[in-house]
Amino acid sequence: MIEDLAPVPDEVTHEWWEATRESRLLLQECNGCKHVQHYPRVMCVSCGGFDLAWITCNGRGVVDSFTVVHRAPHPDLETPYMIARIRLDDGPTLVSRIVDSDETELACEARVSLDWQEISGGYRLPVFRIEQ
């Protein structure tokens, strides 16, 4: 992991990052209106409620879109690598990497499942692989 790109958790996101140590991808569910959201926030974007619970995502979803990066933003990053926007079956959308997959398999609407990459501080970064 490149230190310049490392996350700096805050009081709202602390628990989310801690769960990554155990390879659990958390989402927030509103106890008031049951809306599920990511990234973690202090309130529900659907109803404005502050009563939010953590739920564990099953890690399944589809590629909403993707790009293969050929010029890295940091000298220590090896190119090419695949970045994707993932639509989780649980609802929310997130930006991630596609790993251990052939670039030719990469397509919008391809099904993906969750994997993990170790980063600094013992945290792990949720990444995805194309389902065979």
Next chain:
Amino acid sequence: MTSSAIVGVAESDLGVTNKSILALQAQAIIRALSDAGLSLADVDGIATSGVSRFSATQVADYLGIQPAWSDSTFAGGSAYEMYVARAAQAIQAGQASVVVVSFASNQRSAKSRRLGGVVESHTPEAQFETPYGPLYPISYYAMAAQRYMHDHGATPADLAQVAVLAREWALMNPNAYRYGSVPLTVDDVLNSTMVSSPLTASDCCLVTDGGGAVVITSLERARDLRKDPIRILGYGEATTNTSMSQAPLLPTGARESGERAFAAAGLSPADVDVIEVYDSFTITVLLSLEALGFCAPGEAASFVASADARLGGRQPLNTSGGGLSYCHPGQYGVLLLVEAVRQLRGEAGDRQVDNPSIALAHGTGGILSTHATVLLGVDR
């Protein structure tokens, strides 16, 4: 319809200037005031960003004026279209009488541009997107392009048409960075260095120095000034996202922005004689043309490739050569306004569109984050 008008426009030096941001700002502002037949003493409103934390205050200080009204809304490249709206409102409300909207950057001379963009560690994007190593903003527009191609069966060659057209216009614009170069072909764009697929280096805007300024006053006062007034007919804007995870990719916020502007002006896309839309990347133009209602979904590339978008065509598009081939100082929005005004005044030289009455300038900021539309018209 507003009761304000643009009365002066100018560019600063463009390209590689080796000048400071404030020197370029001052150049653009003084030149625009001179174009209007006004002086610094007439200015009581300043709208700008991209200078420092206190951008409008900083520029006012540098110019030696103490304005009655200022705005430094930070919205990236669309801010300048937003400033036109806010300036018209401030003038209507009697808060200011002469407003200068300006921007300048020395990003090429200063080598201040970074492929990863500016990361602010306290933002959600820094925690949940930056660790994956996206280029900012290129990878985000690349993902929008990939989705656009998927939804509409479009190809990278369709994107390339935008860059080809931009080069054609730039070859007619002596102020363009690519003036005096050679025409670009679709194959040139496709064979250019891949940066973040499907976007090659030729799908990406230039990185240059440059800036511009626009002077706005009441229509009543405008009619007594040096040049024919260019009326501000309507405006609209939309703010959609800072992160990619929350972005509504298709259609973009340009749809709401455009609908609001056309409704305010009582016009429709078919009424527009010359179109100036932000071309940070080739895909930006296709997305904006469709969202603004100039083309049906999936049909923008065929419009861009046609004679309709060219000199002598039905709706000439990005007549300066755009951010792709004319100038892209980081926030290009102010230069869209400068070109729209020059076309409406008939001052565009070899690239002059035949007697246009209505022009549209549409800015885009961030990663399709902010959208702002201004409709301008001759005073007849």
